Amino acid sequence: MSIRHEIFESLPYIDPEPTEPESLAAQSLIAAALPAEQPPHPSLPASTAPAFSPAISALISSTSKLDAIDTARYKPQSASLPADSSLDEATDALARAYTSSSHLATRDLNLSLLADHGKNAWLTGNFHLENILAQLERELAARRAEVDRLALERRRAQDAVAGEMRGLEEAWRTGVGSVLETEVAVESLKAQIREKLKEAQGRA
Template sequence: MALNAIEGTSRPDVDIDALPYIDRELDDAEMKVTVERMIEQEMRRMKRKERSDLPLSIDLFEKDEILKQEIERIKKKEQLNALDTKRYELQGPEDESDLDGWRAAVNNTKSQLESQAGSMFNLELLQKYGANAWRVHNFQLEKDLADIKKNTESLRNQILEINRERKNDQTEAASLLASLENKWSDLITQNLQVDIACAALESEVDELRRYKESLQQN
Protein backbone atom coordinates (compact mmCIF):
# COMPACT_ATOMS: atom_id res chain seq x y z
CA MET A 1 0.00 0.00 0.00
CA ALA A 2 2.89 2.32 0.74
CA LEU A 3 4.27 1.70 -2.73
CA ASN A 4 0.85 2.37 -4.20
CA ALA A 5 0.68 5.61 -2.27
CA ILE A 6 4.06 6.60 -3.67
CA GLU A 7 3.75 5.37 -7.22
CA GLY A 8 0.01 6.04 -7.59
CA THR A 9 -0.73 2.61 -9.09
CA SER A 10 -3.93 2.07 -7.10
CA ARG A 11 -5.57 5.22 -8.51
CA PRO A 12 -3.92 6.28 -11.77
CA ASP A 13 -6.29 9.25 -12.04
CA VAL A 14 -5.15 10.67 -8.69
CA ASP A 15 -1.69 11.98 -7.89
CA ILE A 16 -1.15 11.08 -4.24
CA ASP A 17 1.86 13.01 -3.02
CA ALA A 18 0.94 13.82 0.59
CA LEU A 19 1.65 11.84 3.74
CA PRO A 20 -0.17 13.73 6.52
CA TYR A 21 1.28 11.53 9.26
CA ILE A 22 4.81 12.16 8.00
CA ASP A 23 4.88 15.55 6.27
CA ARG A 24 5.65 18.30 8.74
CA GLU A 25 6.52 21.15 6.39
CA LEU A 26 3.44 23.15 7.40
CA ASP A 27 4.63 23.14 11.00
CA ASP A 28 7.18 25.69 9.85
CA ALA A 29 5.69 29.20 10.12
CA GLU A 30 7.58 30.47 7.06
CA MET A 31 6.44 27.52 4.96
CA LYS A 32 2.85 28.06 6.07
CA VAL A 33 3.00 31.72 5.04
CA THR A 34 4.46 30.72 1.68
CA VAL A 35 1.71 28.17 1.05
CA GLU A 36 -1.03 30.63 1.98
CA ARG A 37 0.50 33.23 -0.34
CA MET A 38 0.60 30.73 -3.21
CA ILE A 39 -3.04 29.77 -2.59
CA GLU A 40 -4.05 33.42 -2.61
CA GLN A 41 -2.18 34.01 -5.87
CA GLU A 42 -3.85 30.98 -7.42
CA MET A 43 -7.28 32.19 -6.34
CA ARG A 44 -6.61 35.57 -7.95
CA ARG A 45 -5.89 33.86 -11.26
CA MET A 46 -9.12 31.87 -11.12
CA LYS A 47 -11.94 33.05 -13.34
CA ARG A 48 -14.90 34.37 -11.44
CA LYS A 49 -18.42 33.92 -12.69
CA GLU A 50 -20.65 36.96 -12.76
CA ARG A 51 -23.67 34.76 -12.17
CA SER A 52 -24.09 31.75 -9.99
CA ASP A 53 -25.32 28.46 -11.41
CA LEU A 54 -27.84 28.26 -8.58
CA PRO A 55 -31.38 29.44 -9.36
CA LEU A 56 -32.41 32.79 -7.94
CA SER A 57 -35.70 31.39 -6.66
CA ILE A 58 -37.15 27.95 -6.05
CA ASP A 59 -40.82 27.17 -6.52
CA LEU A 60 -41.51 24.81 -3.64
CA PHE A 61 -44.31 22.26 -3.85
CA GLU A 62 -45.34 23.34 -7.34
CA LYS A 63 -47.17 20.02 -7.78
CA ASP A 64 -48.92 20.09 -4.40
CA GLU A 65 -51.50 22.86 -4.14
CA ILE A 66 -52.21 22.31 -0.43
CA LEU A 67 -48.56 22.61 0.62
CA LYS A 68 -48.13 25.55 -1.74
CA GLN A 69 -51.02 27.37 -0.05
CA GLU A 70 -49.50 26.57 3.34
CA ILE A 71 -46.18 28.12 2.29
CA GLU A 72 -48.02 31.24 1.14
CA ARG A 73 -49.84 31.40 4.49
CA ILE A 74 -46.53 31.22 6.35
CA LYS A 75 -45.06 33.97 4.17
CA LYS A 76 -48.05 36.18 4.95
CA LYS A 77 -47.71 35.30 8.66
CA GLU A 78 -51.34 34.30 8.88
CA GLN A 79 -52.55 32.15 11.76
CA LEU A 80 -53.30 28.51 11.14
CA ASN A 81 -56.90 27.48 11.71
CA ALA A 82 -56.02 23.85 12.17
CA LEU A 83 -58.99 22.86 14.33
CA ASP A 84 -62.59 23.94 14.06
CA THR A 85 -63.49 24.26 17.73
CA LYS A 86 -67.02 25.44 17.04
CA ARG A 87 -68.17 21.90 16.41
CA TYR A 88 -67.21 21.04 20.00
CA GLU A 89 -69.42 23.78 21.43
CA LEU A 90 -72.87 22.64 22.58
CA GLN A 91 -75.00 25.59 21.61
CA GLY A 92 -78.50 25.84 20.34
CA PRO A 93 -79.60 27.83 17.30
CA GLU A 94 -79.85 31.59 17.58
CA ASP A 95 -83.47 31.37 16.48
CA GLU A 96 -85.29 29.16 18.99
CA SER A 97 -88.03 28.50 16.44
CA ASP A 98 -85.53 27.10 13.91
CA LEU A 99 -86.39 23.39 13.82
CA ASP A 100 -83.53 22.44 11.50
CA GLY A 101 -81.11 24.31 13.75
CA TRP A 102 -82.32 22.31 16.76
CA ARG A 103 -81.92 19.05 14.84
CA ALA A 104 -78.34 20.03 13.96
CA ALA A 105 -77.66 20.94 17.61
CA VAL A 106 -79.07 17.60 18.81
CA ASN A 107 -77.01 15.67 16.26
CA ASN A 108 -73.92 17.58 17.34
CA THR A 109 -74.67 16.74 20.98
CA LYS A 110 -75.02 13.05 20.11
CA SER A 111 -71.71 13.09 18.25
CA GLN A 112 -70.04 14.75 21.25
CA LEU A 113 -71.47 12.10 23.57
CA GLU A 114 -70.18 9.35 21.28
CA SER A 115 -66.79 11.06 21.19
CA GLN A 116 -66.69 11.23 24.99
CA ALA A 117 -67.75 7.58 25.21
CA GLY A 118 -64.92 6.65 22.84
CA SER A 119 -62.47 8.66 24.94
CA MET A 120 -63.62 6.89 28.11
CA PHE A 121 -63.25 3.52 26.40
CA ASN A 122 -59.74 4.43 25.25
CA LEU A 123 -58.83 5.50 28.79
CA GLU A 124 -60.05 2.17 30.15
CA LEU A 125 -57.96 0.33 27.55
CA LEU A 126 -54.98 2.49 28.44
CA GLN A 127 -55.36 1.75 32.15
CA LYS A 128 -55.65 -1.95 31.46
CA TYR A 129 -53.02 -2.46 28.75
CA GLY A 130 -51.11 0.81 28.60
CA ALA A 131 -48.43 -0.08 31.14
CA ASN A 132 -47.48 -3.30 29.37
CA ALA A 133 -47.56 -1.56 25.99
CA TRP A 134 -45.16 1.08 27.29
CA ARG A 135 -42.91 -1.60 28.76
CA VAL A 136 -42.76 -3.34 25.38
CA HIS A 137 -42.15 -0.03 23.65
CA ASN A 138 -39.37 0.89 26.08
CA PHE A 139 -37.84 -2.57 25.63
CA GLN A 140 -37.82 -2.06 21.87
CA LEU A 141 -36.26 1.38 22.28
CA GLU A 142 -33.58 -0.02 24.59
CA LYS A 143 -32.84 -2.76 22.08
CA ASP A 144 -32.61 -0.21 19.26
CA LEU A 145 -30.32 1.93 21.41
CA ALA A 146 -28.09 -1.06 22.16
CA ASP A 147 -27.90 -1.91 18.45
CA ILE A 148 -27.02 1.69 17.58
CA LYS A 149 -24.31 1.77 20.26
CA LYS A 150 -22.94 -1.53 18.99
CA ASN A 151 -22.87 -0.31 15.39
CA THR A 152 -21.32 2.99 16.47
CA GLU A 153 -18.60 1.19 18.40
CA SER A 154 -17.96 -1.09 15.43
CA LEU A 155 -17.63 1.90 13.08
CA ARG A 156 -15.38 3.68 15.57
CA ASN A 157 -13.12 0.63 15.74
CA GLN A 158 -13.05 0.43 11.94
CA ILE A 159 -12.05 4.10 11.76
CA LEU A 160 -9.30 3.56 14.32
CA GLU A 161 -8.06 0.50 12.44
CA ILE A 162 -8.03 2.39 9.14
CA ASN A 163 -6.14 5.30 10.71
CA ARG A 164 -3.71 2.85 12.29
CA GLU A 165 -3.10 1.17 8.93
CA ARG A 166 -2.68 4.55 7.24
CA LYS A 167 -0.14 5.62 9.82
CA ASN A 168 1.78 2.35 9.53
CA ASP A 169 1.73 2.49 5.73
CA GLN A 170 2.86 6.10 5.71
CA THR A 171 5.60 5.34 8.23
CA GLU A 172 6.84 2.56 5.96
CA ALA A 173 6.54 4.90 2.98
CA ALA A 174 8.54 7.53 4.86
CA SER A 175 11.35 5.02 5.45
CA LEU A 176 11.31 4.06 1.80
CA LEU A 177 11.27 7.70 0.72
CA ALA A 178 14.17 8.49 3.05
CA SER A 179 16.12 5.55 1.61
CA LEU A 180 15.38 6.64 -1.96
CA GLU A 181 16.28 10.23 -1.13
CA ASN A 182 19.61 9.13 0.34
CA LYS A 183 20.23 6.99 -2.73
CA TRP A 184 19.37 9.94 -4.95
CA SER A 185 21.76 12.17 -3.00
CA ASP A 186 24.51 9.56 -3.32
CA LEU A 187 23.93 9.29 -7.06
CA ILE A 188 23.98 13.07 -7.42
CA THR A 189 27.24 13.17 -5.46
CA GLN A 190 28.71 10.41 -7.61
CA ASN A 191 27.61 12.23 -10.77
CA LEU A 192 29.26 15.41 -9.53
CA GLN A 193 32.43 13.49 -8.76
CA VAL A 194 32.34 11.92 -12.23
CA ASP A 195 31.80 15.37 -13.79
CA ILE A 196 34.73 16.77 -11.82
CA ALA A 197 36.92 13.81 -12.80
CA CYS A 198 35.88 14.17 -16.44
CA ALA A 199 36.64 17.88 -16.35
CA ALA A 200 40.05 17.14 -14.82
CA LEU A 201 40.78 14.49 -17.46
CA GLU A 202 39.67 16.81 -20.25
CA SER A 203 41.96 19.50 -18.87
CA GLU A 204 44.79 16.99 -18.67
CA VAL A 205 44.11 15.80 -22.23
CA ASP A 206 44.10 19.38 -23.48
CA GLU A 207 47.38 19.99 -21.67
CA LEU A 208 48.93 16.88 -23.20
CA ARG A 209 47.63 17.86 -26.63
CA ARG A 210 49.18 21.29 -26.35
CA TYR A 211 52.43 19.73 -25.13
CA LYS A 212 52.43 17.37 -28.11
CA GLU A 213 51.84 20.23 -30.53
CA SER A 214 54.67 22.20 -28.97
CA LEU A 215 57.03 19.23 -29.38
CA GLN A 216 56.05 18.84 -33.02
CA GLN A 217 56.73 22.51 -33.70
CA ASN A 218 60.20 22.24 -32.17
Protein backbone atom coordinates (compact mmCIF):
# COMPACT_ATOMS: atom_id res chain seq x y z
CA MET A 1 0.00 0.00 0.00
CA SER A 2 1.41 3.34 -0.99
CA ILE A 3 1.96 6.02 1.63
CA ARG A 4 1.25 8.71 -0.93
CA HIS A 5 -2.43 9.50 -1.38
CA GLU A 6 -2.19 12.92 -3.03
CA ILE A 7 -2.97 13.18 -6.75
CA PHE A 8 -1.93 16.34 -8.56
CA GLU A 9 -3.29 17.39 -11.94
CA SER A 10 -0.43 17.60 -14.43
CA LEU A 11 -1.99 16.73 -17.80
CA PRO A 12 -3.17 19.47 -20.16
CA TYR A 13 -6.78 20.48 -19.64
CA ILE A 14 -7.43 21.36 -23.27
CA ASP A 15 -6.64 17.91 -24.66
CA PRO A 16 -9.68 15.73 -25.38
CA GLU A 17 -10.42 12.77 -23.13
CA PRO A 18 -8.95 9.52 -24.47
CA THR A 19 -11.33 6.93 -25.79
CA GLU A 20 -11.74 3.56 -24.09
CA PRO A 21 -9.50 1.70 -26.60
CA GLU A 22 -6.83 4.36 -26.16
CA SER A 23 -7.05 4.06 -22.36
CA LEU A 24 -6.80 0.27 -22.52
CA ALA A 25 -3.80 0.50 -24.86
CA ALA A 26 -2.09 2.97 -22.52
CA GLN A 27 -2.79 0.76 -19.49
CA SER A 28 -1.34 -2.27 -21.27
CA LEU A 29 1.81 -0.33 -22.14
CA ILE A 30 2.16 0.85 -18.53
CA ALA A 31 1.64 -2.69 -17.18
CA ALA A 32 4.26 -4.04 -19.60
CA ALA A 33 6.76 -1.37 -18.54
CA LEU A 34 6.31 -1.92 -14.78
CA PRO A 35 8.69 -4.41 -13.14
CA ALA A 36 7.29 -7.65 -11.78
CA GLU A 37 8.44 -6.80 -8.25
CA GLN A 38 8.17 -3.18 -7.24
CA PRO A 39 10.70 -1.99 -4.62
CA PRO A 40 9.49 -0.27 -1.45
CA HIS A 41 8.88 3.45 -1.52
CA PRO A 42 12.08 5.53 -1.03
CA SER A 43 10.50 7.28 1.95
CA LEU A 44 10.29 3.98 3.85
CA PRO A 45 13.34 2.99 5.90
CA ALA A 46 15.11 -0.17 4.90
CA SER A 47 13.93 -3.20 6.86
CA THR A 48 16.62 -4.77 9.02
CA ALA A 49 16.58 -8.15 10.69
CA PRO A 50 17.22 -8.04 14.46
CA ALA A 51 20.72 -9.18 15.37
CA PHE A 52 20.71 -10.21 19.01
CA SER A 53 23.79 -11.37 20.82
CA PRO A 54 23.93 -15.01 21.95
CA ALA A 55 23.35 -13.94 25.55
CA ILE A 56 20.19 -12.00 24.65
CA SER A 57 18.96 -14.85 22.46
CA ALA A 58 19.49 -17.33 25.30
CA LEU A 59 17.70 -14.99 27.70
CA ILE A 60 14.74 -14.64 25.34
CA SER A 61 14.48 -18.38 24.74
CA SER A 62 14.71 -19.24 28.43
CA THR A 63 11.52 -19.51 30.47
CA SER A 64 13.11 -18.91 33.86
CA LYS A 65 11.65 -16.16 35.99
CA LEU A 66 13.71 -12.98 36.14
CA ASP A 67 14.74 -11.60 39.51
CA ALA A 68 15.55 -8.14 38.22
CA ILE A 69 13.57 -6.32 40.92
CA ASP A 70 14.37 -6.89 44.56
CA THR A 71 10.96 -6.71 46.22
CA ALA A 72 12.57 -6.75 49.66
CA ARG A 73 13.47 -3.08 49.15
CA TYR A 74 9.77 -2.18 49.16
CA LYS A 75 8.90 -4.07 52.35
CA PRO A 76 9.07 -2.48 55.80
CA GLN A 77 12.01 -3.56 57.89
CA SER A 78 11.24 -5.00 61.27
CA ALA A 79 12.94 -3.55 64.37
CA SER A 80 12.53 -6.72 66.42
CA LEU A 81 15.82 -8.14 67.79
CA PRO A 82 16.77 -10.99 70.08
CA ALA A 83 16.50 -10.29 73.78
CA ASP A 84 20.28 -10.44 74.27
CA SER A 85 21.00 -7.72 71.65
CA SER A 86 23.11 -4.77 72.67
CA LEU A 87 21.95 -1.16 72.81
CA ASP A 88 23.94 -0.23 69.69
CA GLU A 89 22.38 -3.08 67.69
CA ALA A 90 18.91 -2.04 68.83
CA THR A 91 19.63 1.60 67.91
CA ASP A 92 20.86 0.63 64.42
CA ALA A 93 17.84 -1.63 63.84
CA LEU A 94 15.47 1.13 64.95
CA ALA A 95 17.19 3.67 62.68
CA ARG A 96 16.90 1.31 59.69
CA ALA A 97 13.23 0.71 60.49
CA TYR A 98 12.58 4.46 60.67
CA THR A 99 14.41 5.00 57.35
CA SER A 100 12.47 2.22 55.66
CA SER A 101 9.17 3.51 57.01
CA SER A 102 9.96 7.06 55.84
CA HIS A 103 10.95 5.81 52.36
CA LEU A 104 7.79 3.73 52.00
CA ALA A 105 5.62 6.63 53.20
CA THR A 106 7.23 8.97 50.66
CA ARG A 107 6.78 6.39 47.92
CA ASP A 108 3.13 5.90 48.83
CA LEU A 109 2.65 9.69 48.72
CA ASN A 110 4.27 9.89 45.28
CA LEU A 111 2.10 7.07 43.96
CA SER A 112 -1.05 8.73 45.30
CA LEU A 113 -0.01 12.06 43.71
CA LEU A 114 0.63 10.25 40.42
CA ALA A 115 -2.81 8.63 40.60
CA ASP A 116 -4.47 11.98 41.36
CA HIS A 117 -2.53 14.31 39.06
CA GLY A 118 -0.96 11.98 36.49
CA LYS A 119 -4.09 12.24 34.36
CA ASN A 120 -3.69 16.01 34.21
CA ALA A 121 -0.09 15.63 33.06
CA TRP A 122 -1.20 13.13 30.41
CA LEU A 123 -3.96 15.48 29.26
CA THR A 124 -1.48 18.36 29.14
CA GLY A 125 0.83 16.29 26.95
CA ASN A 126 -2.08 15.40 24.68
CA PHE A 127 -3.00 19.09 24.50
CA HIS A 128 0.49 19.99 23.28
CA LEU A 129 0.40 17.14 20.75
CA GLU A 130 -3.00 18.32 19.51
CA ASN A 131 -1.59 21.83 19.05
CA ILE A 132 1.29 20.43 16.99
CA LEU A 133 -1.16 18.34 14.95
CA ALA A 134 -3.40 21.36 14.37
CA GLN A 135 -0.41 23.41 13.19
CA LEU A 136 0.62 20.66 10.77
CA GLU A 137 -2.95 20.37 9.50
CA ARG A 138 -3.05 24.13 8.91
CA GLU A 139 0.20 23.94 6.97
CA LEU A 140 -1.15 21.00 4.95
CA ALA A 141 -4.37 22.89 4.21
CA ALA A 142 -2.33 25.91 3.09
CA ARG A 143 -0.23 23.73 0.78
CA ARG A 144 -3.36 22.11 -0.65
CA ALA A 145 -4.92 25.52 -1.22
CA GLU A 146 -1.73 26.62 -2.98
CA VAL A 147 -1.81 23.50 -5.19
CA ASP A 148 -5.47 24.15 -6.02
CA ARG A 149 -4.67 27.77 -6.84
CA LEU A 150 -1.84 26.74 -9.15
CA ALA A 151 -4.07 24.16 -10.82
CA LEU A 152 -6.74 26.82 -11.37
CA GLU A 153 -4.16 29.20 -12.84
CA ARG A 154 -2.96 26.43 -15.17
CA ARG A 155 -6.55 25.74 -16.20
CA ARG A 156 -7.22 29.41 -16.93
CA ALA A 157 -3.96 29.84 -18.82
CA GLN A 158 -4.65 26.77 -20.96
CA ASP A 159 -8.26 27.76 -21.58
CA ALA A 160 -7.07 31.20 -22.68
CA VAL A 161 -4.89 29.71 -25.43
CA ALA A 162 -7.14 26.75 -26.28
CA GLY A 163 -8.48 28.41 -29.43
CA GLU A 164 -5.00 29.40 -30.55
CA MET A 165 -3.71 25.87 -29.92
CA ARG A 166 -6.56 24.38 -31.94
CA GLY A 167 -5.89 26.84 -34.76
CA LEU A 168 -2.18 26.00 -34.74
CA GLU A 169 -2.95 22.29 -34.72
CA GLU A 170 -5.31 22.68 -37.69
CA ALA A 171 -2.73 24.79 -39.51
CA TRP A 172 -0.08 22.14 -38.78
CA ARG A 173 -2.34 19.37 -40.06
CA THR A 174 -3.17 21.42 -43.16
CA GLY A 175 0.51 22.18 -43.73
CA VAL A 176 1.49 18.53 -43.36
CA GLY A 177 -1.29 17.55 -45.75
CA SER A 178 -0.14 20.16 -48.26
CA VAL A 179 3.45 18.91 -48.00
CA LEU A 180 2.33 15.34 -48.62
CA GLU A 181 0.18 16.39 -51.55
CA THR A 182 3.09 18.37 -52.99
CA GLU A 183 5.45 15.41 -52.60
CA VAL A 184 2.93 13.12 -54.32
CA ALA A 185 2.53 15.63 -57.15
CA VAL A 186 6.32 15.94 -57.50
CA GLU A 187 6.75 12.17 -57.65
CA SER A 188 3.95 11.95 -60.22
CA LEU A 189 5.57 14.69 -62.29
CA LYS A 190 8.94 12.92 -62.08
CA ALA A 191 7.30 9.71 -63.27
CA GLN A 192 5.74 11.58 -66.21
CA ILE A 193 9.08 13.15 -67.08
CA ARG A 194 10.80 9.77 -67.01
CA GLU A 195 8.04 8.35 -69.19
CA LYS A 196 8.43 11.20 -71.70
CA LEU A 197 12.20 10.69 -71.76
CA LYS A 198 11.75 6.99 -72.46
CA GLU A 199 9.34 7.78 -75.31
CA ALA A 200 11.76 10.33 -76.76
CA GLN A 201 14.65 7.86 -76.57
CA GLY A 202 12.49 5.18 -78.27
CA ARG A 203 11.65 7.46 -81.16
CA ALA A 204 15.28 8.43 -81.60
